[in-house]
Amino acid sequence: MILDTIIGLFVSLFGALIEGAAIITIPLINLILAGVEALVSLFVSGFTLGRIERKKGKKRSSIQTTLNAVLLLCILFALGWVFLGPKVMNRSVTFVAEDGYSLPFAAAIIHTNESDQHVRSDNAGNLVIPRFGTTGITIKDPRCIEKTWSQEEIGTELIVGRTVLGAGLDSLAEGLLKPVGE
Secondary structure (H helix, E strand, C coil), X not given: CHHHHHHHHHHHHHHHHHHHHHHHHHHHHHHHHHHHHHHHHCXXXXXXXXXXXXXXXXXXXXXXXXXXXXXXXXXXXXXXXXXHHHHHHEEEEEEEECCCCECCCXXXXXXXXXXXXXXXXXXXXXXXXXXXXXXXXXXXXXXXXXXXXXXXXXXXEEEECECHHHHHHHHHHHHHCXXXXX
């Protein structure tokens, strides 16, 4: 029963989208056809193209028109929430060592109002954190000196101190990743 209701909702949403697209595209098609007709009629007299006409037999009530507008706004809001919501609700932070290297796959703890979340940065040292409700970030990585930033101290880049192990690993990786000709 619930599945039938959900399927019916999607069918009605699809119908409203098709109807809204028809309201916009039919006048555009007529405008394009009128332009073609005007251009061709300069050279060929009596040339006409058939135009698309709207159905005039069916009158709509104002309630149905209002409901369709509300439905269209709800669809636009849902699409905005899906595509723009993560960009607004989250922000990106980059871990950078004092010597200028980024810290790929650095282990960190994001402290929020509800809980602590253990995460790792990506291969460029970037970490996506919640924009609201974050109380602090702690870096807990053997390559770095453990440090905690409060909410006010969190910027787009967080400078991290290196341990001897972290600096040694970077110089080793730099030596191994050099091209053969150098």
